[in-house]
Amino acid sequence: MTGDDVLEILDALRRAGADVWIGGGWGIDALLGRQTRPHRDLDLMHRREQEPTVVAALAEAGFAESLDWRPVRFVVADAAGREIDLHPLVFAPDGSATQASLEPGCPFVYPTACFVTGTIEHSTVPCLSAEQQVYFHQGYEPSDRDRHDMAQLREAFGITTHF
Secondary structure, eight states, X not given: OOHXXXXXXXXXXXXXXXXXXXXXXXXXXXXXXXXXXXXSEEEEEEEGGGHHHHHHHHHHTTOEEEEEETTTEEEEEOTTOOEEEEEEEEEOTTSOEEEOOSSTTOOEEEOGGGEEEEEETTEEEEEEOHHHHHHHTOSSOOOHHHHHHHHHHHHHHOOOOOO
C-alpha cells in the first residue's frame, strides 16, 4: 500500500460522502508527515451508519470483502492485493466514539480529541492522534513493526509508550 494508494482510497470515500480516519501504521506516518516503513494495509475507522456508503464506494473502486468480524472489524481487498481494515464507530453527541471489541461490554473508546489530521504525500488527511495510537498498542506482544511505530511516536511527540 503506497501513499498514493491511500490518497486514492480516501478520495473515493470523500466523493461518496463517507467520514473516515486513518489508524495503524499509515495513521502514525500521517502524524509524522512522512512514510517511515512499508505498509501492507490501510486501517480506516468509519461511522457505522455510513457503512453501506463505505462498502459501495470501495466496491466501485474494485474492493471486495475478504474477512468479516463485524461488529468489531471487516477487511476488503482488491485484485492488486491492497487491503483495507475497516473499523465501525458509533459516535456520541459529544463527538467521542466507541468500537465493539471481541470482549463483550468492553468497547474500544475514542475520545473526541483523538480525531485529528496528518499529512500523506503533502495532502492533509484525517487520522487518529498519537495518544490514541499508543492506546491501541497496549495489551499484546508487539511486533517489530509495532516497536518501530512506537519509537517514531516517542521521538516525534515525546510520548510515553509501554514498549
